[in-house]
Amino acid sequence: MTYQPNVSRRAFIAGSAAAIGGFTLGFHVPFADAAMAQGASALPPEVNAWVVVKPDETVIIRIARSEMGQGTLTGLAQLVAEELECDWSKVTTEYPTPGENLARNRVWGSYSTGGSRGIRDSESYVRQGGAAAREMLIAAAAAQWKVPAGDCKAAKGVITHTASGRTTTFGKVADAAAAQTPPINIKLKDPKDWTIAGKPLPRLDTADKLTGKQIYGADLRLPGMLVATIKACPVFGGKVASFDAAAVAGKPGVRKVVQVDDNAVAVVADTWWQAKTALDALPITWDEGPNKNLSSADIAGTLAAGLDAPDAFVGNKQGDAKAALAGAAKTVTATYSFPYLNHATMEPMNATALYTADKCEVWVPTQNGEASLAVAAEAAGLPVQKCDVHKLLLGGGFGRRGNFQDYVRQAVLIAKQMPGTPVKLLWSREEDMLHGAYHPITQAKLTGGFDAQGNLTVFHMRISGQSILAAVRPEGMQGGMDPVVFQGLTANSPEGHMGYTIPNVLVDHAMRNPPIPPGFWRGVNLNQNTLYMECFMDELAHAAGVDPLAFRRKLMANHPKHRGVLEAVAARIDWDKPAPAGVHRGIAHTMGFGSYVAAAAEVSVDKGQLKIHRIVAATDAGHAVNPAQIERQVEGSFVYGLSACLYGECTVKGGRMEQENFDTYEVLRLAEMPAVETIVMPSGGFWGGVGEPTIAVAAPAVLNALFAATGKRIRTLPLKNHPLA
Amino acid sequence: MARLTINGQIRDVEVDPDTPLLWVIREQVGLTGTKFGCGIAQCGACTVHIDGVATRSCALPVSAVGDDQKIVTIEGLSPDGSHPVQRAWLALDVPQCGYCQSGMIMASAALLQQNPKPSDDDISAEITNICRCGTYPKVRAAIHMAAEGGATKQAG
């Protein structure tokens, strides 16, 4: 028997497109019900877990990781198609559900889509998947022709018997191919022979985004569905004391007012607007709990005390920094800080749940379908085998929708109070801003020491502040230390190591965890670490009276790949030639998520007004699966990074965030967006990530240019708090 | 009860008159291409055309729209995605997550209607929609392309 998964999900996907105009969706998802699936299926059996070929030659490539705008769907499909030797114009994709993955012994591996890992973590097994399917298709054709498979080859979906010139197509032998024994450990193509991967192909998922057809979680409609919105206690750690459901029960469309966990109240209504109107009118009394007087100033004080605290976790130690500082001819010290930030995805958090006594299904835009499934099962109180998750395209993720599945839990807890009725929970923007998983807050004190000849002999960075892992993934801690705190600053981690050789180095972390939930925010700790490092390098260069590029070069002899990207941007921006009149330049580089990145910026300041004229960026990700999508990720990284640099901060007052919407949480808009020139320079031999690292160089490149323009060192973000006039 | 003309069709909807047009379009009429981003006229995800003018529908009560006013949503911009702005968007592969793009496209189409050859400064002044994925450079390029009438096929 050939196991065919996801038939019912296919019905769902087809139905959801039709549902735009009304309630036509027939969903029925007997998860992992193979007999039923076979009976209902109009599709041929899969060749293997990654590939289905239809009789009309359409190739369906299965994608486990989530598409959230970063292009991973297209990139992963390119890698499979490259080995499969199919016709790219016939490729479509689909998501197997996390429940199917579980039922099939995790044949699709991890679903986690974060840390710029979508491609680099799975490239090897997805390419193997494509190659195995190709071999099975060839073997099936060879068997029909009664010739050795080794005498046949495949190209563009056509299989040819070389000697006789006979041909057939993937679609004709797909059925038979499914019965072939899957080969293992097939030799993969050398990337230099790639014809589909490595090419700047258009995305597979663009067309429906231009016409309003694309369904996001916020748009989902199911038959009989109700809609909910929610308010959790705005003070972190607070709870619901009481609420007066009767006060809104008679409002139009209101179906139910429900408490969710001990800290939130939701209104369920016929429409979202009715739910929102009723929730706004609902009298709720909060028990604000222990944090009700907490402010940003308190948090800053706690962190500042960590800057000189005796105890700290050591992330990078070479030589003896303390002794070297004591003996230095000259030292330079500066203190920097980085604020809380909200991801502010354009699509607010949402999830739709349908609960019955023996089944729970969730439809959700998620960066990690398996995490959604685990949370759904726990909230439902059902075995995970009785639950499943249908992944929807994300209206932005940026780390908010991976580890954190709070909205899934809430949706299930609401649906559980209305068994048999699908309920879509959609947060307001205010809820989204008040209940984020915030970019952690840190401060850093940096000290550099020179010898009498002006050589940098010692570098100490003391980080004080919040650990993400301590809050969200304590099992990842190493003896109380959070290794992720040191992103980009380690001695030799392949994820990201410091690109300078300095005889005495100490990077250490005094962990200070305020009661604000931290999260993985696109770029994570590389953002502030690179800001601290690269702005301070500029300070050291200035103190030494040396050009910032020349100063760095001297320390980079052992770091050719770091230096490669830095030299590339310097050359492109003509660093060695004077800038246009009134324009000033800054540079920065880093390594993170396995890739090397650098940026150079040209800015001017006129009457206190900063203008960013031009950005040049370089990325060495080892392999470039789709250079056009890398370019878009790099451009997008500057929008994200410069939004943070110029405007981003969530401030705490009365134990809650003060910013509730885009009027106070400003972000970069088109008018301020400089031209970005992207240099994609894969040097081969490794696989790095692309979606995040460049964010980290955006702010320091601009701030270093700003110093060149004004002589002002900005050491606390955002820039909007610093008058430049 | 409100009577609206949306994408050339008359729609009678049973709804509280204070309901923002956005939610009437999304929930009563069932056209979900127009997105909710902020609800306070800040982000532009909810942009529709009202008599050809780009309008943020999230902060406009349905009662403020007359039945003689022509509302066009992303679904009605063209029958088949062939509006010059949509074609330019496809040619330059503009969207990332795509969530802001209905609003971007509607704002851009209205701009070109009023100003067929906008300068960079015109674009900067008129396109104030928020995109968190960071498609701004491609949006700018695609508006210029649409203005030139140059988009014919999707490219990388």
Ligand code: FES
């Ligand atoms: S949703 Fe209307 S402007 Fe943001």
Ligand code: FES
């Ligand atoms: S494309 Fe994602 S918000 Fe604009």
